[in-house]
Amino acid sequence: MAATQPATDSIISFRHVNKVYANGTVGLKDINFDIPRGQFLVVVGLSGAGKSTLLRTINRLHEISSGEIQIDNEAISAYKGKALRQLRCHIGMIFQNFNLVKRSSVEKNVLSGLVGYYPTWKCVLGLFSAHDHQRVVQALDRVSLTPKIFARADELSGGQQQRVAIARTLMQDPHIILADEPVASLDPRTSKDVMDTLKRLNREDGITVIVNLHSVAIARQYADRIIGLRAGELVYDEPIANVTEANLDQIYN
Numbered sequence: 544m545a546a547t548q549p550a551t552d553s554i555i556s557f558r559h560v561n562k563v564y565a566n567g568t569v570g571l572k573d574i575n576f577d578i579p580r581g582q583f584l585v586v587v588g589l590s591g592a593g594k595s596t597l598l599r600t601i602n603r604l605h606e607i608s609s610g611e612i613q614i615d616n617e618a619i620s621a622y623k624g625k626a627l628r629q630l631r632c633h634i635g636m637i638f639q640n641f642n643l644v645k646r647s648s649v650e651k652n653v654l655s656g657l658v659g660y661y662p663t664w665k666c667v668l669g670l671f672s673a674h675d676h677q678r679v680v681q682a683l684d685r686v687s688l689t690p691k692i693f694a695r696a697d698e699l700s701g702g703q704q705q706r707v708a709i710a711r712t713l714m715q716d717p718h719i720i721l722a723d724e725p726v727a728s729l730d731p732r733t734s735k736d737v738m739d740t741l742k743r744l745n746r747e748d749g750i751t752v753i754v755n756l757h758s759v760a761i762a763r764q765y766a767d768r769i770i771g772l773r774a775g776e777l778v779y780d781e782p783i784a785n786v787t788e789a790n791l792d793q794i795y796n
């Protein structure tokens with residue numbers, strides 16, 4: 544494994560991070576690494592290796608047991624109230640099952656990305672400004688779905704629904720996008736649309752993207768860097784230029 548030097552412009556840093564679930568299962572074991580701003584990082588590993596756990600510690604959906612996670616050089620473990628809300632506002636999250644309100648329109652689903660910015664009652668009553676509606680159009684344009692703005696979410700294909708989920712995160716003005724198996728339930732062609740969209744946002748907007756993937760082939764196609772987990776441990780960390788079939792095997796053996 545290549546030694547990972549502390550990057551000067553790290554957006555995320557893990558320092559001796561451990562996560563033990565309440566039932567004693569070890570989710571993460573002494574994880575140390577830095578993610579430079581603007582990197583497209585792919586996390587691979589067998590089922591149960593700790594990929595979802597790792598991703599969810601970054602926006603504090605899971606609390607760590609010990610160690611420290613820093614975002615923009617600030618430890619996030621003690622964040623509460625407003626600080627935690629602000630942290631989450633700028634971290635978009637994409638899920639395998641899209642997490643859309645299926646019976647709502649694409650527009651309403653995308654507007655819901657503003658939930659962290661507005662009081663809940665305003666969102667429930669749908670009190671969005673003309674500017675917000677304009678931002679929805681722009682976000683849908685970024686994912687090539689503008690013509691679908693008034694469609695019901697469940698009328699769209701899986702790949703299109705995932706792109707709506709990405710547009711929803713764009714409303715958050717994210718610095719980081721976490722994507723947990725974003726293409727696991729999609730066919731190869733629509734997987735490509737979704738991965739291309741994430742890559743474009745990474746390249747054009749400088750958003751740091753961290754994607755959990757089962758498919759090593761897709762990982763190799765899109766990643767700037769691949770890290771591998773096995774039983775909660777970081778067992779592989781290479782820039783894409785160093786990744787070979789043979790050395791990737793070490794994650795799975």
Ligand SMILES: Nc1ncnc2c1ncn2[C@@H]1O[C@H](COP(=O)(O)OP(=O)(O)OP(=O)(O)O)[C@@H](O)[C@H]1O
Nearest residue numbers: 564566568569570589590591592593594595596597
């Ligand atoms: N809430 C929980 N309580 C107890 N153990 C958990 C919990 N969530 C996950 N685990 C366990 O932690 C370990 C890591 O799980 P995690 O979901 O992070 O793995 P993963 O690599 O994302 O797997 P998959 O690819 O199947 O999603 C597994 O042993 C899992 O069973």
